[in-house]
Amino acid sequence: MWTMSRRGWLQATGLASLSGSLLGAKLSGQTAGQGRHQAHGSHVMGTVGTPSLDAFNPTTFLRNWNFSELEPDARAKFYKETPRPDGTMLREYEIYAVDRDIEIAPGLFFPAWTYNGQVPGPTIRATEGDRVKVTFRNSGSHPHSIHFHGWHMPAMDGALPGQEVFPGETFVYEFDADPFGLHLYHCHTVPLKRHIHKGLYGTFIIDPREGRAPADEMVMVMNAFDTNFDVENEVYAANTVANAYMHEPIRVTVGRLVRIYLVNLTEFDPINSMHTHGMFFDVIRTGTALTPSERTDTLMLCQGERAILETTFRYPGDFMFHAHQSEFAELGWMGLFRAEAAPAT
Amino acid sequence: MSILGKRVPLRAIAAMAVLMILAVLAPALSKTPTREITLVAKGMAFYLDSDLKTPNPTLDIKAGERVRITLRNQERGIIHDFAVPVLKKSVDQLGWNESDQVTFTAPKRPGTYQYECQPHRLMMRGTIRIY
Numbered sequence: 455m456w457t458m459s460r461r462g463w464l465q466a467t468g469l470a471s472l473s474g475s476l477l478g479a480k481l482s483g484q485t486a487g488q489g490r491h492q493a494h495g496s497h498v499m500g501t502v503g504t505p506s507l508d509a510f511n512p513t514t515f516l517r518n519w520n521f522s523e524l525e526p527d528a529r530a531k532f533y534k535e536t537p538r539p540d541g542t543m544l545r546e547y548e549i550y551a552v553d554r555d556i557e558i559a560p561g562l563f564f565p566a567w568t569y570n571g572q573v574p575g576p577t578i579r580a581t582e583g584d585r586v587k588v589t590f591r592n593s594g595s596h597p598h599s600i601h602f603h604g605w606h607m608p609a610m611d612g613a614l615p616g617q618e619v620f621p622g623e624t625f626v627y628e629f630d631a632d633p634f635g636l637h638l639y640h641c642h643t644v645p646l647k648r649h650i651h652k653g654l655y656g657t658f659i660i661d662p663r664e665g666r667a668p669a670d671e672m673v674m675v676m677n678a679f680d681t682n683f684d685v686e687n688e689v690y691a692a693n694t695v696a697n698a699y700m701h702e703p704i705r706v707t708v709g710r711l712v713r714i715y716l717v718n719l720t721e722f723d724p725i726n727s728m729h730t731h732g733m734f735f736d737v738i739r740t741g742t743a744l745t746p747s748e749r750t751d752t753l754m755l756c757q758g759e760r761a762i763l764e765t766t767f768r769y770p771g772d773f774m775f776h777a778h779q780s781e782f783a784e785l786g787w788m789g790l791f792r793a794e795a796a797p798a799t
Numbered sequence: 800m801s802i803l804g805k806r807v808p809l810r811a812i813a814a815m816a817v818l819m820i821l822a823v824l825a826p827a828l829s830k831t832p833t834r835e836i837t838l839v840a841k842g843m844a845f846y847l848d849s850d851l852k853t854p855n856p857t858l859d860i861k862a863g864e865r866v867r868i869t870l871r872n873q874e875r876g877i878i879h880d881f882a883v884p885v886l887k888k889s890v891d892q893l894g895w896n897e898s899d900q901v902t903f904t905a906p907k908r909p910g911t912y913q914y915e916c917q918p919h920r921l922m923m924r925g926t927i928r929i930y
Contacts, residue, residue, distance in 0.1 A: 550843065595918065
């Protein structure tokens, strides 16, 4: 059977999108920079152009949780918080599964299974001791579930036999937010690797009661896509869209603490990693401590593993970050921080 | 003027012609006009294109009325349709930015009927009220 190397495959699609751009440029009478790229195409890192952002915007996803990106009345449909007498919150979420074609690289659509139409699913964030109640509606074409990491009773696990939620059915998951840390949620219906890989996963943050130091916080989910169903990934990313943060660098401020909630939800490849240029960061593994346990510039995470990364930018300018598996980096898992001096006060 | 050798006044011929035209037009004129409803699918809900705030609106339709419903799918990447199961009527499954229409005669008896998006009937469904 004819097979194509993974890199060859991305180059082919990259070329296709490049020629598409050239054609577009010609048609609109522009002679913009695309042609120059082609002359030394082998040196170009990343994709040409960007996907449509109206279905999923990686920059918006980065710094939003509990549907904070939505207008208040739209948000109210998916998230409600009610203070409880003991000072904790009841946090109620509406999560649904739906099949959706998502654009993971310019012009490249992946037939995903999603939570709330997006991959990764919405970030859920509670404080230690809160009650979390998630109404899950399966509007997808297959049985699904939500399996949350954290303390909960078996009935709330979503993974045991008989706990799959069939299309058209609803289930309510309810548990206390415990322990504080950086967790995840994902579908636990068999075949598991397919259900996760198709896009059914998200980040679940539980803040410590006493809170953490104020910081510029962001969520990065390392993920990948097997676009031809050969049990190997062809496209890698932080937050789904290959090279999204190369095209739109993550803006940060020199001297301000940055906290990254990093979750590995890559399937098929046993590990993934994050490496930052020109800096080191502190690591709180699984987020279950208040103080970091190590300092590094390259962190390896197994499937389902996660860590909180903290750093403070010293210098203004662009700083790359990417998987230190060079192959993943070149297949989309690469981005830029753009550090700017703090505004004068 | 003569027809089959008999003289017929022009006025009578003109009257006949008018009657014949009316006879052809009459059924069309007597029919109630078709009610046009345009729906938009977005954010896992139906909306009237004239009211993008109310999800899955109730559609009020007269008993026996002809109805043409147009659905436009404005949700990128998700397939939607519009169906009235009890009438076995539906539009095609639509991709992003596609539209289709379905025409039907409302039931003669007042009552309520469900409409739905067949792949997403758990979330995308509403009521047709026949009055």
